[in-house]
Amino acid sequence: xxxxxxxxxxxxxxxxxxxxxxxxxxxxxxxxxxxxxxxxxxxxxxxxxxxxxxxxxxxxxxxxxxxxxxxxxxxxxxxxxxxxxxxxxxxxxxxxxxxxxxxxxxxxxxxxxxxxxxxxxxxxxxxxxxxxxxxxxxxxxxxxxxxxxxxxxxxxxxxxxxxxxxxxxxxxxxxxxxxxxxxxxxxxxxxxxxxxxxxxxxxxxxxxxxxxxxxxxxxxxxxxxxxxxxxxxxxxxxxxxxxxxxxxxxxxxxxxxxxxxxxxxxxxxxxxxxxxxxxxxxxxxxxxxxxxxxxxx
Amino acid sequence: xxxxxxxxxxxxxxxxxxxxxxxxxxxxxxxxxxxxxxxxxxxxxxxxxxxxxxxxxxxxxxxxxxxxxxxxxxxxxxxxxxxxxxxxxxxxxxxxxxxxxxxxxxxxxxxxxxxxxxxxxxxxxxxxxxxxxxxxxxxxxxxxxxxxxxxxxxxxxxxxxxxxxxxxxxxxxxxxxxxxxxxxxxxxxxxxxxxxxxxxxxxxxxxxxxxxxxxxxxxxxxxxxxxxxxxxxxxxxxxxxxxxxxxxxxxxxxxxxxxxxxxxxxxxxxxxxxxxxxxxxxxxxxxxxxxxxxxxxxxxxxxxxxxxxxxxxxxxxxxxxxxxxxxxxxxxxxxxxxxxxxxxxxxxxxxxxxxxxxxxxxxxxxxxxxxxxxxxxxxxxxxxxxxxxxxxxxxxxxxxxxxxxxxxxxxxxxxxxxxxxxxxxxxxxxxxxxxxxxxxxxxxxxx
Numbered sequence: 001x002x003x004x005x006x007x008x009x010x011x012x013x014x015x016x017x018x019x020x021x022x023x024x025x026x027x028x029x030x031x032x033x034x035x036x037x038x039x040x041x042x043x044x045x046x047x048x049x050x051x052x053x054x055x056x057x058x059x060x061x062x063x064x065x066x067x068x069x070x071x072x073x074x075x076x077x078x079x080x081x082x083x084x085x086x087x088x089x090x091x092x093x094x095x096x097x098x099x100x101x102x103x104x105x106x107x108x109x110x111x112x113x114x115x116x117x118x119x120x121x122x123x124x125x126x127x128x129x130x131x132x133x134x135x136x137x138x139x140x141x142x143x144x145x146x147x148x149x150x151x152x153x154x155x156x157x158x159x160x161x162x163x164x165x166x167x168x169x170x171x172x173x174x175x176x177x178x179x180x181x182x183x184x185x186x187x188x189x190x191x192x193x194x195x196x197x198x199x200x201x202x203x204x205x206x207x208x209x210x211x212x213x214x215x216x217x218x219x220x221x222x223x224x225x226x227x228x229x230x231x232x233x234x235x236x237x238x239x240x241x242x243x244x245x246x247x248x249x250x251x252x253x254x255x256x257x258x259x260x261x262x263x264x265x266x267x268x269x270x271x272x273x274x275x276x277x278x279x280x281x282x283x284x285x286x287x288x289x290x291x292x293x294x295x296x297x
Numbered sequence: 298x299x300x301x302x303x304x305x306x307x308x309x310x311x312x313x314x315x316x317x318x319x320x321x322x323x324x325x326x327x328x329x330x331x332x333x334x335x336x337x338x339x340x341x342x343x344x345x346x347x348x349x350x351x352x353x354x355x356x357x358x359x360x361x362x363x364x365x366x367x368x369x370x371x372x373x374x375x376x377x378x379x380x381x382x383x384x385x386x387x388x389x390x391x392x393x394x395x396x397x398x399x400x401x402x403x404x405x406x407x408x409x410x411x412x413x414x415x416x417x418x419x420x421x422x423x424x425x426x427x428x429x430x431x432x433x434x435x436x437x438x439x440x441x442x443x444x445x446x447x448x449x450x451x452x453x454x455x456x457x458x459x460x461x462x463x464x465x466x467x468x469x470x471x472x473x474x475x476x477x478x479x480x481x482x483x484x485x486x487x488x489x490x491x492x493x494x495x496x497x498x499x500x501x502x503x504x505x506x507x508x509x510x511x512x513x514x515x516x517x518x519x520x521x522x523x524x525x526x527x528x529x530x531x532x533x534x535x536x537x538x539x540x541x542x543x544x545x546x547x548x549x550x551x552x553x554x555x556x557x558x559x560x561x562x563x564x565x566x567x568x569x570x571x572x573x574x575x576x577x578x579x580x581x582x583x584x585x586x587x588x589x590x591x592x593x594x595x596x597x598x599x600x601x602x603x604x605x606x607x608x609x610x611x612x613x614x615x616x617x618x619x620x621x622x623x624x625x626x627x628x629x630x631x632x633x634x635x636x637x638x639x640x641x642x643x644x645x646x647x648x649x650x651x652x653x654x655x656x657x658x659x660x661x662x663x664x665x666x667x668x669x670x671x672x673x674x675x676x677x678x679x680x681x682x683x684x685x686x687x688x689x690x691x692x693x694x695x696x697x698x699x700x701x702x703x704x705x706x707x708x709x710x711x712x713x714x715x716x717x718x719x720x721x722x723x724x725x726x727x728x729x730x731x732x733x734x735x736x737x738x739x740x741x742x743x744x
Contacts (some may be wrong), residue, residue, distance in 0.1 A: 044386040045386045045390055150554075151551075241554075254383070255711075258383030259709035
């Protein structure tokens with residue numbers, strides 16, 4: 001290696017060093033810290049404790065609360081994601097049409113995504129309220145029920161409510177992504193399909209959906225990660241109740257870390273969450289890439 | 298030539314960047330200098346009691362303190378009953394503790410004291426004057442012999458039964474219920490026309506846990522023996538659960554998600570015929586629903602039978618100083634300042650009957666008594682004051698009990714709220730639920 005090459009190599013190291021440093025600070029250090037903490041029994045306020053090895057993980061494996069919370073997390077993620085995707089695609093298709101006030105509608109549709117979760121939840125709690133909520137008033141007025149419905153305190157209403165609010169809050173993200181892709185689908189594809197005798201449904205399934213596949217792959221991946229670790233919306237709507245029927249893993253982390261002051265256990269739950277998510281993502285990406293290869297073939 | 302050009306460009310850019318950086322640092326330096334370095338001392342005060350009238354009273358106290366201590370700035374930061382454990386845990390672990398924390402329940406104080414996280418409060422109590430307190434008012438804070446972990450800033454009677462005299466009359470209920478059977482009967486008779494009998498909480502939160510503990514005592518039971526062994530596998534606890542379950546049909550459907558705010562609003566708005574709360578009801582009725590103001594009264598919450606005395610839940614709103622708080626002497630001065638008559642009375646008047654005075658010199662002070670609500674509801678305020686004075690909480694269940702430093706963790710674990718929900722909402726077997734709850738409590742006590 002010449003002197004110049006060595007200098008270029010050092011320059012390369014120097015230039016990439018800030019990125020590596022920042023990566024280590026914001027990704028590697030917290031990750032290693034979380035794994036390290038999970039091997040201790042730690043009292044949160046003082047961060048003092050003692051080594052317990054894998055005892056926290058062993059406790060979790062034998063804990064009904066952990067498995068139930070994991071099940072709830074998966075259920076919430078799947079249900080709300082399906083609803084977001086369905087609503088998002090439907091709305092994007094609608095906003096892609098020539099219609100009056102299209103620009104205004106496109107702006108307004110983003111509103112739930114931009115409004116803060118706390119504000120959104122307060123509004124929804126008010127709508128769900130048993131005594132003053134508009135939802136119960138309308139249903140009673142329409143004669144659908146003879147008494148107000150308890151939307152947030154009993155199952156399965158509580159689960160349905162958080163899924164509904166979650167889908168409402170986050171479906172605009174799907175709309176943005178899908179709408180952007182719809183605008184770049186060549187019009188000739190639709191024209192050719194029409195000439196071949198394809199109806200509206202066939203054009204959707206044979207032209208639009210295949211064209212959306214790549215963007216949906218990314219959207220599903222991102223939204224699944226974000227929904228899996230959703231905390232504030234569920235915490236503020238049901239607090240994880242009734243009992244632990246809507247308690248997800250992030251809520252369990254919060255309770256262990258700050259309610260019970262068991263930071264080690266909380267870290268163990270958080271690390272388990274990360275592993276579950278990692279496994280899911282690996283499987284998902286492998287299936288997606290295999291399908292893509294099959295599609296090309 | 299190329300090399301030279303590159304080098305000169307690089308140097309020039311570096312020089313420019315260094316210049317910008319240096320100028321930026323120089324410009325920012327005065328702004329990022331700590332307040333104390335400018336001769337300014339900043340004290341941070343946290344409280345979960347944040348009603349607008351209370352904030353106005355705190356502002357008065359802050360301003361008078363700042364006037365008396367030039368160069369000192371007091372920064373008020375609200376917290377909440379449900380959120381303070383997390384916020385304080387984060388504050389302690391990061392070393393960014395507030396100077397003063399007020400209005401937390403006494404069991405939170407004992408928990409933090411036990412872990413060595415609080416400064417001793419003896420100096421503040423001396424500054425306020427121990428002789429000015431009610432007899433034994435600070436006993437609950439003397440966890441270590443001769444050392445006080447905090448002091449009370451007030452008393453509260455959190456489980457008073459609030460009643461609507463007009464609805465009682467319409468339903469033919471002659472007097473305030475004293476037993477559970479009478480309460481259930483009265484609530485059933487008053488439940489009509491869209492009005493529910495009671496706003497008892499059935500949610501997974503601290504209110505449900507704290508209120509249910511009152512019912513266990515109302516059944517003649519207890520949660521712990523005086524030496525802090527779990528003592529819930531008995532008839533009293535079972536009776537409390539059964540009675541609480543029987544009251545569900547007399548509460549609004551959404552009571553499964555009620556916390557203090559919802560429960561209070563249900564009674565104040567007229568949606569329920571009875572209520573369970575502190576004296577904050579009085580101020581809220583006067584401000585939000587004056588139509589019922591002449592019909593409102595309170596009584597001790599009924600018990601299983603007349604032979605069991607009412608048990609008042611007093612969370613003993615406290616004042617404490619976290620260990621490591623900066624400017625300790627000034628902080629202690631601020632803590633003592635909160636008891637100065639003019640400001641303290643304003644604080645108490647912000648919600649008359651909600652926080653009751655711990656200083657007997659204040660209870661008899663004409664300025665304190667000169668309040669429209671206290672005058673109008675003098676019988677109710679007296680009753681609450683008497684009840685609160687004899688009150689207890691999970692951190693100190695009876696005078697015979699040792700202080701329970703795990704009480705805060707037990708409440709935060711939702712063990713009791715989940716016990717209630719499993720029986721009332723899920724319909725789980727009572728014996729199994731009690732056994733599971735006992736195991737959870739024992740685990741927390743061992744931890």
